[in-house]
Amino acid sequence: MLQKTRIVNELHQKFRYYGRNALHWKRKCILILPEIEKERVWEQKGFGSIHEYASRLAGISRSCVDDALRIIHAVEDKPELMQVIEKFGVNAVRPVATIATSETAQFWAEKAATMSKNTLETYVREVRTQDQSWQNTYPTGEDRHLVNQPLFEAEQLRPSTRLAKLIPMELDLEIAAELEKLKSDGDWSTLMKELLNARKQLLELQKPKPVNTTSRHIPAKIQKYIIQRSKGRCEFPRCNKKYNILHHTQRFALEASHDPDLIVALCAAHERLAHMSLIDHEEQAPECWEIREHTDTTSEKFVVDQIVMKYRKKT
Ligand SMILES: [Zn+2]
Structure with missing residues (x-):
């Protein structure tokens, strides 16, 4: 049993070591893909396309080549983000590739270097939402310099609008009739707010x-x-x-x-x-x-x- 555990551990260590190195070299290949594309290296070396070249020489798939080129082209003028790609791969900067500007590149590079892709995606979404409400609070005027500027410059000055969402609901006929009666001449949001407050009060009693x-x-x-x-x-x-x-x-x-x-x-x-x-x-x-x-x-x-x-x- 001990012998078997030792073999499993050794195989796992080897595979992990080789895999980590394979990933390292694959990242290096991906980083020079834009230059390979620019110089049309594949053509001069007898390959039909950059996809065939990357696939046969480095085992990189067509979709991976296209994806990597798109992300690298988006950030190649931002050295801070290129350094993150070099260290962690293109996926690390994917959530910020199209939103980072030269002014915000350092900020996003720090976040991309410390957050997982999932956390970074969530963070981008939250900052974006907060910036939108910031615009609604400070849309114009001299107050702008008093608060932090939003990170999403392109979304400034969007007119303030009341946000609403349509939720399709399948309800029993009796419940639907009762709710419609409760809504009376008011609107659904007011009624739902009332019901939500009642739920909060009930929970408070059970706390x-x-x-x-x-x-x-x-x-x-x-x-x-x-x-x-x-x-x-x-x-x-x-x-x-x-x-x-x-x-x-x-x-x-x-x-x-x-x-x-x-x-x-x-x-x-x-x-x-x-x-x-x-x-x-x-x-x-x-x-x-x-x-x-x-x-x-x-x-x-x-x-x-x-x-x-x-x-x-x-x-
Ligand atoms: Zn959550």
Whole structure:
């Protein structure tokens, strides 16, 4: 048995080592693809196309070649992002390739170098949403210089509009009739807000008391309450992914307390952003949260977050 375990471990170590090196050299090939394309090297060496050249010499697929060329062309004038590609591959900058400008390249390169693709995609979405609400708050005028400029310059000055979404619902006839009666002459949003507030009040009555303890394990009744409150979804505003973790917004290491008001269900990407100290007002309800552009190094949570992040890998 021990012998078998040793063989498995040795094979795994070898495969991982070779794989890591294969990835390293593949990245190097991908990085010079734009030059290969520009000089039409494949033509001069007797290949039918750059796709055939990359496939036969480096095992790189057609879609991978096209994808890599598109991303590299988008960022080749931004050395900060090219350095990230060199270290982590084209996928690392994919979420920011078309939005980064020369002015914001350094900012996005730092984020791309420390976040997984999934976390970076989520972060881009949150910053974009926040910038849009920023525009609605400060659309014009002299106040502009008082606040941070948005990272998405192209989206400035969009006229403020009331956002609405159509949700198709299949309801029992009785429920539909009752709801229509309740709506009366008002609108659906007002009625739904009323129902949501009633749900909040009901949950408030069922809320368990905070538990102060040295045990990191969240008591079952508190876990059950948070999952009931979130319906098992991420509680970050507008995120509808399944929750991945129950997150202490004040960090258990600092408070030694399991308070249902200070624990939220989060998906992997939003939990990662929280531990990167990139969410402001975490101690308030999620609807008050704001995404930060830079890590909050002044918060006492920062030290705890640094330790947590040390144990997490980028990918
Ligand atoms: Zn989420």
